[in-house]
Amino acid sequence: MQNGSKTSDRSWNKMAISDPLLRELQTILKKLKEEPKPITDYCVLLKPLCETLERILRKGLKQPGSLFGINKRDYWSWMESTPNYVCNDKYNPFLNRAIDLTKSSPKLRTLQGRGRCFIRLALAKKIVSVPVEHLLRNARLTEYWYDSGLSIIANPPLGEALMALLFALTDINFELDIKNASFLDESWVIPVYKRLELVPCTSLGMTIRYLDNRIFVVKVEENGVAGEDNKIEPGDIVDELYQESLYGCKQGKVNSLLREHQGWPVYVSVIKCRLPDGTIYPPLVSRIKKLKEELKEFEVKKLNKKGPAPMPAHALLPQDYPEQAPVHDPEGKAEFNAKYVGQVSTGRYGDVAEIEGAVEKAIEQNKQQQITENKEVHVELTETEVIITDLKTNKELSKHSYTEISSCGRRSDMTKYFAFIAGDTQCSVSRNFTAFVFEAESADESKIILCSIAQGFGRTSWFV
Structure with a gap:
């Protein structure tokens, strides 16, 4: 067995493996190695990888005798007890952190869900081999x-072949x-997850319904804050509000949090009811059906035959149009040339609804001042910031930091x-906003610049 260092002389992809699950893992690993970009939640190989790892970890797992399976293991x-059996000088601190994060998650209620959450953490933190390695060092525990x-x-x-493949995964x-x-308690399929920052408001403009310990959006006002640019739609689930999980929360929690943070931007995280391909997220199919039966006004928006309705240009995010997202240099910068049209005061309002009027007003100001050539x-x-020179x-x-930019x-x-x-x-406390208007060399470059600004928001949240 390997002892904490990755194998190089022994090539994992040429190993003769007899177990079908290990062969399956080996095949997936070869395909992952060929992927040019980092593996995200929507990579088609992620689900089979996680399912295969789970089957391997469950194969041969002993189940103690118990009445009605009350003490059933997974x-x-x-894994969660691993730190109790590891000597301090051989212990990986990242393992302890991953276990603590998994244990403390309010979104998980089952052994299956916690195990799946840990596998995802272990893949992201490159420690997927560590718990198995610690277990195999203790023969009695194994x-x-x-x-x-x-x-x-x-x-x-x-076990030795498995360790070689797990090391290669890192x-x-x-x-x-x-x-x-x-939804890891129920499924390995990962839903689309959106983090939004909405402008301060007294009402989000949507109707919610509690079902199976989750808060479903059943109606959205067309001109409400939540409905702007289809940020939140009927069928979506409000997963977090002000970074507090709403899974299993008491009725009235949403209104309580909004009152508590009145006057501040609304930070909300939403599980979208549709996957990137436009299909309904599988765990929601039966729940949406139930909502339709109970509520006549509830209806999930229909899609065009060609797929999901296109997002407005200013709502584009890099994950929505990854081929158009700008390539940053090694210092994390994206640079463009443009023409400065002018600036327009928008008073106390900094939301995206002000953009349309601000662009028109800046152009009109230049005409009145007989400015024929923009700077x-x-x-x-x-x-961290946008710099104009x-x-x-x-x-x-x-020069404006992303925390100052509202939309x-x-x-x-x-x-x-x-x-x-x-x-x-x-922008969360500002009462005086200004719109800065520019002209790009082309419509495509304008879109790319907006995507790049959205990347800046994405490192905290995207202001819309």
């Missing part, structure tokens, strides 16, 4: 949990949304023009 049963005649883990040759970059865990500027989008004089015209977007009828709105301090 692989998480031994024998206690696994049947050597049935399992892969407790069979020395197969070479792959997994970029998984660990907080997207609310050429350099737009630099760093990890005059190309001719090299003078910095403005960004463009008009649908003048797609070369784009704008962002910023407050005179952090």
Whole structure:
């Protein structure tokens, strides 16, 4: 068996493996190695990988005799107790952190869900081999949990082959949304998860219904904050509000949190009812059917035959159009040239609804002042801020952190023009907002710049 270091001389992909589950894992691993980009939640190989790992961990797992299976075990049963059996000098601190995070998640209620959450964490943190390695170092513990005649883990040759494959998995970059865990109790299929920051408001403009310990959106007002740009739609689930999980919460919790944070932006995380391909998320099919039977007004929006309705240009996120997302340099910057049209005060309002009027007003101001040529500027989008520089004089015209920017977007009828709105301090407390309007070289570049600004929001949240 390997002892904590990755194998190089022994090539995992040329190993002769007899167990069908290990061969399946080996095949998936080969395909993952060929992927040019990090593996995300929507990679088609992720689900079969996780399912195969789960079957391997369950194979030969001993079940103690118990009445009605009350004490039934799962692989998480031994994983969560691993720190109790590891010497301090050989212990991986990342393992302890991953176990603690899994235990503390309010979104998981079953051994299966916690085990699945841990597998996703272990893949993302490159420690998927660590718990198995610790278990195999303790022969008595391995024998206690696994049947050597049935399992892969407790069979020395197969256990060694498994460790080689698990070590190889740590070479792959997994970029998984660990907080997207609310349905791991039921399914390995990961739903679309959206984090939104809505403008301060007294009402979100939507009707909710509690079903199976979850908060379903059953109706959205067309002109309400939640309904803007189809951010939240009927059939979606409100998963978090102000970073508090709403799974299993008491009725009235939503209104209580809104009152508690009155005057502040509304931070909400939503599980979308549809997957990226437009189909209903499988665990929601029966629940949506039940809601339709109980509520006549409830209806999930229909899709066009070609697929999901296109998002407005200013609502594009990099994950929605990954081929259009800008490529940042090694320092995490994206840089563009554009023309500065002007700035327009939007008063106390910084939401995206102000963009359309601000663009039109900035253009009209230039006409009135007989400005025929807009100033050429350099737009630099760093990890934390947007910097605008005059190309001719090299003078910095403005600098705004993403915490000061409340929204960004463009008009649908003048797609070369784009704008962002910023407050005179952090937008969550600012009462004085200004729209900065620009003209890109093309409509496509305007879209890419907005995607890049959205990436900046994505490192915290996207202001819309």
